Amino acid sequence: MKKVNRRSFQKTAVAASTAVPLFSIGKPGPSANSRLNVAVIGTGNVAWRAFEGTQNENLVAICDVDSRMFAQHAKRFSAMEKAATFADFRVMLDKLGGEIDMVCISTPDHTHFPATLGAMERGIHTFTQKPLTHNVWQARTLKKAKAHYKVLTNMGNQGHTSNGIRQLKEWYDLGIFGQITEVHSYRDGPKWNGNYFQRPETLPPATDAVPATLDWDLWQGPTGPAPFNKLYHPKKWRGFNRYGGGMFGDWFCHIADAPVWLLDLYEPVCIEAESVEGGNEWMVADGCRVRFDFERRADKAPCTVYWYNGDPKRFSPALPEDWGWGSLPAAGTFFHGTKNNGFTDERSNNPRLSSRDAAIAFKNAGYPAETIPRIEGGPVLELVNAIKGGPEPGSNFDYAAPFTEIMLLGILAVNHGGRIEWDSRNMRITNRPELNQYLKEPVRKGWEYGEELWKS
Template identity: 35%
Template sequence: MSVSRRSFLEKSALASSFFIVPRHVLGGKGFLAPSDKLIVAGIGVGGKGKSDLRKFYESGKAEIAFLCDVDDRQAKDSVAAYPKAKYYKDWRKLMEVESKNFDAVSVSTPDHNHAVQAMAAMQLGKHVYVQKPMTHDIYEARMLTAAADKYKVVTQMGNQGSSGDGVRQLVEWYDAGIIGDVHTVQIWTNRPIWPQGIPWSKAKPPVPSGLDWDLWLGTAPYKDYVDNLIPGSWRGWWDYGTGALGDLGCHLMEAPFRVLGLKYASDVQASVGSVFTAFGQRGVFPDSCPPSSHATLTFPKTKKTKGPVTMHWMDGGIKPERPKELGPDEMFGDGNSGILFIGTKGKMMASEYAANPRLLPLSRNEEVKVKQKLERVPGSAEGHYAQWVEGAIAGYGNKQMSSPFELAGPLTEAILMANLAIRVADMPFPRPTGKGMHYPGSNTKLLWDNENMRVTNFDAANQFVKRTYREGWSLGV
């Protein structure tokens, strides 16, 4: 006979005065007995959410007790994998009814709903694991970073490369002075691999059975359902996703942040690729991310650099010039993505997730030996999940995380700041003459007031720093 966890504990406690009830069941925020497994609730349990839950479970220290998804089609594999887990459609109902019955929440929904779900969990004292990017907006990232400290919960963003050996090797090389002082970083990716720079469909098909479309929209403005948005093409629409930067930026920009001690950028500028109609006119689709972009961020001097650092982000297949130290037939990055550090005494590069770090020219990798100084995460990048599980069991401040919101927040803000420049570069404005459109943002360097979270010289960009949620939705701060 199946009984709920709460019912079982209540009946067992009555049966024996010596039964030890775990502290999380008694409602204490952030408290776990050392022998307990982490009781996890998953919000968004298809796709990446499914694989995240599997990794938590494979740690041997997590129990997947609750599943929540607005789309039964996407959730079916997780429902089958955890038959004892209780299933909810609405995450708000899950938190209202079951808040005393789980310790931690995994959020793997589209970007536009990350913040409200993670914030609600933290306000209940729950540890949170949130898929990258941490949030959709800069304001949300700043609020979640503050909330993690306020509520004393263990946090982790889902950029597993931050737990990898590769980024630690890069740090050790840089700290040993092997490539001198880094002043420029170049990052590139073949993303997007979904449609971008396209018009919103005019078709109005019926909402598929099993999908709660209104709940899927969540904080976003209401629009009628369209096909081919779920499960992955939502990334290319600004209402829901954050484009190529949101998908891979956290995996590629994390290494420069850690290696160079970067935090908040001071300015950003961007150029974007265009789509042209059959008549040779530029297609204007401001709701859709552009097909390609190049953003340039400037970061102030840090404790690990001698001056400012310029970071170039390129997507849509755009790549930087191959370094002269790299042979004509040698792989640049991993072929699709890469990170190149340019220092005063040399260069080093890595692949996606900061994997396969290499000094340039490649012959240096046989010659240079640097003593390992940084502790490695057991399991490297794959150990990212177990690290969070064990950290949550240990409690706030008792175990080091690779991507806590303290670090993930500023990284996410930099990614979203680059998106500000990309969005305004592709934003059409009527010409003062009244004839046609122009794109003043494409020729503007956005100057950033970090304390006030505001662009100081191009006000049109500020509407994207903190968006307006649909009526009925709130971040709760």
């Protein structure tokens, strides 16, 4: 197996990414034909994207707290058979950190942060699934870490690499929509008793036997000891506040990606849970409608963004009658502009104007020329190419961290109800100071990361 010099890659890639603007066409650096040494943390379920995106590289290590998960994708990706295996990513990074060029993290939400920062502080380029973190302090810290450790990063909101989101931004930049002043993003769910969400029979959840293949202590990571329940693992954890963020946490980073990117929506001044159904200390809400208010950003008008998830009969935007659509699409985002209104689906793949006549006239006139370079493959491959000298990934942590923060503030409003007035500059809630404790969660000993980045 060919050994790749990680420091030489890092120097070449970071120099290239800072010299080339976002989404510009980058020329391959001197290491473009070399193969990266890749490690994967979390090998089940959505980790197939990590294996697929790095299948032409050297897979040197895989890490999972449940040994049975190693087999889930092994038949499809034979390189897994030759990789070193670990249960604890901290041990893997201590042993092989100097050999690894890139790490892909596909663990439950509550362990994204320690795994990500553990890699970054060793100078390893990092891909992390969405949502980037489980609390606001973690998101801020990863943005600091990107600047401090000077590594390349990307978050796994796949729609950010799509042609559709680029086309939508080209339309917006040309003034097709005028000023966008209101946005509605929505999706149904959670669907309890489905593949990803299930309520326990009792609260607190009953204590079940830990599977022989699972290291339950490692699975809990920074959250600390708690009894095992069979719903937590392997994939129904996201319905529990301790480990996930429900449909809000699962889909906001996909569906709201387009408005956040188009409109530079990074610092809401007010977040209000206008309607919430269900939810408690243990479980995520059944449904919600949350309003985010954004002030003027440079030449962009003030904007209000609404997020909905839950039963579509109670938690979905009203479809304007004059659009003539008949029925509301299953999920997506509506844009209300001063010139035209628009819509795009849940991963921003298929943008369109709301008015049929306007859409036909727009198409007949010829869509504008492409000005934003398109991306081949998804966000994992995008990071691979960036490390080899291409442009910096679009959902790098300078973008992904504040984007994730918006979502986390929305979840905080849902969990505690009412209105939150947000001082982004000082990272504090001004009208309800008792909620500031939830911006940074307690961490058990041995899982502390990032504190030193706040000392300078």
